[in-house]
Each structure stands twice: as structure tokens, then as C-alpha cells.
Amino acid sequence: MKMRLSTVAAGFLLLAGVGDAAAQDVIIAPEQETVIREYVEKQPLASVELPGVELNIGSxxxxxxxxxxVPDVEYRYVVVDNQTVIVDPGTRKIVKIIR
Structure with missing residues (x-):
């Protein structure tokens, strides 16, 4: 019985982790990405360096x-290591990296 209970508990924990990961995924509509790309090209920024910060979605x-x-877009951007990084301004988490 203990073994079965442990297996069930582990399964729930695994599913909870998958749910958390899926909740963090942000999908930027292709139209919004196009608007962002065009805006960034017209409004170039100097690239900044962030030693010790990994550029990953969710960082x-x-x-x-x-x-x-970016006008009419809910996200913000910054250029880090010559890559355009799209950020959720409320959490400051990276939602997309445009290479």
C-alpha cells in the first residue's frame, strides 16, 4: 500500500510541475512579433551586457x-548581447528571444 501511495503522490507532483511549466509558456501572436521586429529595426537600442544572467525564456x-x-504591444523589449529580448513588464520575465 505504501508503494502504491508513493507512486500516486509522485505522479501528482509530476503533473503539477508540468502544469506550472505550461502556465509559464507565453505565445506571442505572429502579428505582434512582426510589429515588435519592425519597431526594433526602426528604434535600434544599444546592446547591454548582463554578466551572470542567462538568456532563457522564463529568466x-x-x-x-x-x-x-513598443506601441500597442503589452510586452517590453531590451537588446541583450545583440539579441532582442521580449519581456513581461509585470514580472520582468523573458517571454521570447528574437535572434
Missing amino acids: TLPDTVELHE
């Missing part, structure tokens, strides 16, 4: 990084 950018607005 949080420090408060010291200035996020820039």
Missing part, C-alpha cells in the same frame, strides 16, 4: 535593466 531580468515600450 528574470534585474530591475536595473531598462525595458522599452
